[in-house]
Amino acid sequence: MTARTRIFRPLVGAFALTLLVLPLASGSAFAQQSTPAQQSTPEAASPFSAGEQDAIDRRVRDYILENPEIIMQAIQILRQRREQQAQDARRQGVRQHAEALRDPGPLPVLGNPDGDVTIIEFFDYNCGYCRRVAGMAHEVAEADGNVRLVYKEFPILGPESVFAARAAIAAAMQGEYAAFHNALMTDVQTVNEDSVMRLADMMDLDVEQLKTDMQSDQVTQTIQRTRQLGQALQIQGTPAFIVGTEVAPGAISREQLEQMIARARQEG
The missing domain is CATH 3.40.30.10 (Glutaredoxin)
Structure with a gap:
């Protein structure tokens, strides 16, 4: 395990949530900001080697399998945020x-x-x-x-x-x-x-x-x-x-x- 991989190991949970939420947010501003060029050459922006990336991907998968409750937690957070956004929009409309x-x-x-x-x-x-x-x-x-x-x-x-x-x-x-x-x-x-x-x-x-x-x-x-x-x-x-x-x-x-x-x- 390289020093860089050890540094990023505590972030596996965050990576897991990110990987879960990004597909759900395909219509978000984040998703819309990715250009075709950026999507076709992700390696150019990656700070990891191919081997390190594979190791992180395995850890993310293992983390999700060991902690499946984070899926429901992420969905609940997403629902709450969307409801809050809808309520904020309604309040603005009322004004x-x-x-x-x-x-x-x-x-x-x-x-x-x-x-x-x-x-x-x-x-x-x-x-x-x-x-x-x-x-x-x-x-x-x-x-x-x-x-x-x-x-x-x-x-x-x-x-x-x-x-x-x-x-x-x-x-x-x-x-x-x-x-x-x-x-x-x-x-x-x-x-x-x-x-x-x-x-x-x-x-x-x-x-x-x-x-x-x-x-x-x-x-x-x-x-x-x-x-x-x-x-x-x-x-x-x-x-x-x-x-x-x-x-x-x-x-x-x-x-x-x-x-x-x-x-x-x-x-x-």
Whole structure:
């Protein structure tokens, strides 16, 4: 064993992790920086002889075989980093689109319209997880007393979801958004065109006016703006909650939502 090899032996673990992570990061800036010339002549930049390189490669392989847990550790670290990067990107997006997020458009602001913190919820009427937490954000806002609640109609689960979202926005034009929204979320078992229009009739809405408003430019633009916001914030599913600069995808608990409100107040 040469002196150079002895010096680099403690770094075998690091080499192992590097060899594991580099293939996973093939789309990274590191991978993109390698030129074809660099890739075709790796020997030119190597500080080791062929024999020394073979010895290191064997030690790396042996290290991985003796310590297979490093594979899962490396994958977990990679996942955490990617999630942190996604969260950072969402926070930046929230800052850039703060005004549009706080603006309810034709929908009413629920809770306290003058509250110091705003809960923003993206949802789809055909989303089972949205139904699981239906009303939770409103209950938190009412209990707090100083929270605004802005709903974002985000129909991503097909044409029936789009139909329901159009009807709900049109119901807002008749001053019945909150009741119509709650009924769609909790009372209607299957959300489709028939059930939505039956609900409108049961609530004594002007059904003909509702149908007209559903096709209006205002309703179309409201849904389009929400979709653009969702894309900007990398929201790919429902529900998704935004409080302050924090984005929480998924059906979070009431305690988690209250903690987000507390953190938003600390941030000012």
